Amino acid sequence: MRITAGKLRHRLIDMTNLDTTRETQDKVRMAIFNMLGQYFEGGICLDLFAGSGAMGIEAYSRGMELIYLNDINNKALDVCKNNCKKLGIVDVKFTNYDYVLYKDKVDVKFDLIILDPPYKMDNIEEILNNILPMVKESGTIVFEMGVDSIYPENIGNFKAIKDKKYGIKKVIIYKKA
Numbered sequence: 001m002r003i004t005a006g007k008l009r010h011r012l013i014d015m016t017n018l019d020t021t022r023e024t025q026d027k028v029r030m031a032i033f034n035m036l037g038q039y040f041e042g043g044i045c046l047d048l049f050a051g052s053g054a055m056g057i058e059a060y061s062r063g064m065e066l067i068y069l070n071d072i073n074n075k076a077l078d079v080c081k082n083n084c085k086k087l088g089i090v091d092v093k094f095t096n097y098d099y100v101l102y103k104d105k106v107d108v109k110f111d112l113i114i115l116d117p118p119y120k121m122d123n124i125e126e127i128l129n130n131i132l133p134m135v136k137e138s139g140t141i142v143f144e145m146g147v148d149s150i151y152p153e154n155i156g157n158f159k160a161i162k163d164k165k166y167g168i169k170k171v172i173i174y175k176k177a
Contacts, residue, residue, distance in 0.1 A: 001014075003054075005038065011061075013086070014079055024054055035162050035164065039063045042111075043064050043111030044111050045059040047067065047068070048113060049071060060092070066093070068108070069084070069095070070095040080094060112141075112142070115143045125152050132156045138176065142172075144169050155174065160172050
């Protein structure tokens, strides 16, 4: 896999190769960040179900100044750590928490939160409710889910502003209503 844009463009990262993780393809990552506006002027990003860390690393490459990569799977988190080390990323925090406990363990407000849980976890509204206290007022939520998943149009003060399908997945982007 490659980073698609920014200061780390064309650099390779490793995949997890785990049955429980599915990587976001380069072209889908590029499309998602094009929907977000391509580049950022600083900010803090959380990739809550990080897998290889590709989405969080992509956000960092495009201008986020600090990324948090979290995965409950230790092997996936090791891949994140190795990818960041290989790319020379030091502005990163690694955590190994269940998503339900995350808000109680990390006291940070994020500009961008990326959610790509395993598709069998179809409890979309519960996941969103858990992360809402961690999103800055001007923040953005990106949620990757199965193409047949049902999601709320509004959650708290946030509204689904974009809904795009890519094969077996769809991506929903939430911004403050």
